[in-house]
Amino acid sequence: MRSTPLYTETVPGGSTWSHVLKRGTALRITDAAGGANVAAYFLNFEMPAERFNLPDTLKAQHTARLTKGHVLYSDMGRILCSITEDSVGWHDPISGVSNAALIEKRYGKATYQQAHNNWHQNARDGLIIELGKYGLGPRDLHATVNFFSKVTVDNDGCLHYSPNHSRAGSCVELRAEMNVLVLLNTCPHPLDPGDVYAPKPVELSISSVPAPRSDDACRMLCPENTRGFLMTEFYFL
Amino acid sequence: MATINLQISPLRPETAARNFIVEAGDPFVHEILKGQTVRIVDLEGNQAVDTLFFNAHDYADRYSAQDTIREQGNIYLTTGTRLISTEGNVLLTITADTCGRHDTLGGACAQESNMVRYAFEKRYMHACRQSFLRGIQHWKHGLEKRDITSNINFFMNVPVTPEGGLTFEDGVSEAGKYVELRAEMDVLMVISNCPQLNNPCNAYNPTPVQVLIWDEHVR
Numbered sequence: 001m002r003s004t005p006l007y008t009e010t011v012p013g014g015s016t017w018s019h020v021l022k023r024g025t026a027l028r029i030t031d032a033a034g035g036a037n038v039a040a041y042f043l044n045f046e047m048p049a050e051r052f053n054l055p056d057t058l059k060a061q062h063t064a065r066l067t068k069g070h071v072l073y074s075d076m077g078r079i080l081c082s083i084t085e086d087s088v089g090w091h092d093p094i095s096g097v098s099n100a101a102l103i104e105k106r107y108g109k110a111t112y113q114q115a116h117n118n119w120h121q122n123a124r125d126g127l128i129i130e131l132g133k134y135g136l137g138p139r140d141l142h143a144t145v146n147f148f149s150k151v152t153v154d155n156d157g158c159l160h161y162s163p164n165h166s167r168a169g170s171c172v173e174l175r176a177e178m179n180v181l182v183l184l185n186t187c188p189h190p191l192d193p194g195d196v197y198a199p200k201p202v203e204l205s206i207s208s209v210p211a212p213r214s215d216d217a218c219r220m221l222c223p224e225n226t227r228g229f230l231m232t233e234f235y236f237l
Numbered sequence: 238m239a240t241i242n243l244q245i246s247p248l249r250p251e252t253a254a255r256n257f258i259v260e261a262g263d264p265f266v267h268e269i270l271k272g273q274t275v276r277i278v279d280l281e282g283n284q285a286v287d288t289l290f291f292n293a294h295d296y297a298d299r300y301s302a303q304d305t306i307r308e309q310g311n312i313y314l315t316t317g318t319r320l321i322s323t324e325g326n327v328l329l330t331i332t333a334d335t336c337g338r339h340d341t342l343g344g345a346c347a348q349e350s351n352m353v354r355y356a357f358e359k360r361y362m363h364a365c366r367q368s369f370l371r372g373i374q375h376w377k378h379g380l381e382k383r384d385i386t387s388n389i390n391f392f393m394n395v396p397v398t399p400e401g402g403l404t405f406e407d408g409v410s411e412a413g414k415y416v417e418l419r420a421e422m423d424v425l426m427v428i429s430n431c432p433q434l435n436n437p438c439n440a441y442n443p444t445p446v447q448v449l450i451w452d453e454h455v456r
Contacts, residue, residue: 049381049382049383051383053344053350054303054342054344054387055342055343055344055345055387056344056347056350056353058342058343058344058403059343059344059350059354059395059403059405060350060353060354062402062403062404063401063402063403064342064397064398064401064402064403065401073350073353075347075349075350075366075382076349077347077349077350077352077353078349090401094303094306094307094312094342095303095306095307096301096303096304096306096307097303099304099325101325124323137297138297138323139296139297139383139384140383141323142386142387143302143303143386143387144303152399152401153312153397153398153399153401154399155398155399156311157311157312157313157338157397158310158311159306159307159310159311159312190307191307224353224354227352227353227356227357228353231349231352231353
């Protein structure tokens with residue numbers, strides 16, 4: 001059961017957001033207009049050498065997509081966040097983030113001088129600048145997740161981007177299992193075929209949530225997650 | 238079944254400038270200069286070779302699995318794959334491959350991930366990220382854990398299904414299969430010859446691999 005939000009905010013498209021999401025709270029991200037993409041990256045705020053590990057997340061849960069019930073693993077076998085709600089059903093962990101060259105190639109160049117705050121920004125630079133605010137830098141940005149986007153892999157290994165995957169009002173909720181430095185960026189998905197730079201806004205809300213119970217759906221998804229929760233709880237002993 | 242393309246190399250082992258054997262459970266760190274070709278040989282079959290590459294002149298610019306996958310539009314690495322760095326540079330190109338498919342989604346095993354995946358008592362079994370840390374600590378030059386990013390698993394088979402499933406399957410490699418890469422810039426190669434005993438990535442029997450390096454224009 002979700003309590004009244006402690007905090008709400010709308011993040012415009014093409015922007016970067018960060019926050020130390022505390023254990024005992026959850027962040028809900030809502031696609032405000034439809035067609036949003038949110039690149040996301042996570043670190044243990046107390047020990048940033050521990051951070052989101054994409055391969056460990058995928059192989060522990062035998063998945064190449066992320067949805068409700070999945071958790072986001074650090075490189076230390078612990079859980080940074082759990083996906084406790086999801087109305088989308090598929091979030092992309094494979095395609096990575098846009099960069100300056102990709103955005104210019106697809107949408108043309110629009111500098112700050114030319115376009116002021118409507119300039120064409122990219123996720124990689126946004127995330128690295130944001131990491132810089134915490135004393136971190138390019139070496140600290142590893143593989144990321146794209147919320148609200150779907151990319152499937154066919155039997156030959158080829159990627160297929162699914163257009164119009166997320167509708168307005170779609171949401172995903174991330175429960176912090178430790179104090180997590182969360183970085184989000186709302187630039188377009190790097191495989192979005194559109195030729196007009198029109199990144200979409202998202203609404204954020206943070207609420208207090210109870211600690212995961214013994215029958216928590218994320219904990220019970222697979223034996224790996226049961227052990228992952230125990231390892232995370234051991235960290236706090 | 239997915240299409241597998243095999244490409245044989247014209248290079249002869251006797252003309253290689255360098256020739257190393259890397260035993261299972263060992264790290265191997267070596268620079269490959271622009272124009273040189275490096276071959277990794279799966280000597281006894283089904284041996285995962287976890288590998289990282291860095292721009293030799295700027296270690297912050299390093300192999301990126303996600304950028305490599307996205308730019309070629311395919312999750313499997315084989316002949317023709319260009320290994321893309323975080324700064325968008327082409328580090329190396331795969332020029333020959335008699336195995337046909339290599340993984341870059343499965344990452345490297347670690348003591349901690351083995352605890353999650355298998356059992357807490359697996360903690361003290363040897364793992365790739367132990368070897369990666371030892372390799373970069375001995376190499377010095379400031380490399381540390383944050384430089385161990387998503388790696389390549391040569392000779393490893395991690396199929397993804399259209400429904401979004403991911404599994405570790407028996408390898409498609411066998412004794413004598415090899416993969417060969419041409420360095421497009423000076424790179425640092427960091428290998429962990431995988432010691433994993435808990436899944437079929439090494440056919441439950443980790444074995445040595447061979448690393449051969451040819452100078453440019455040698456046949």
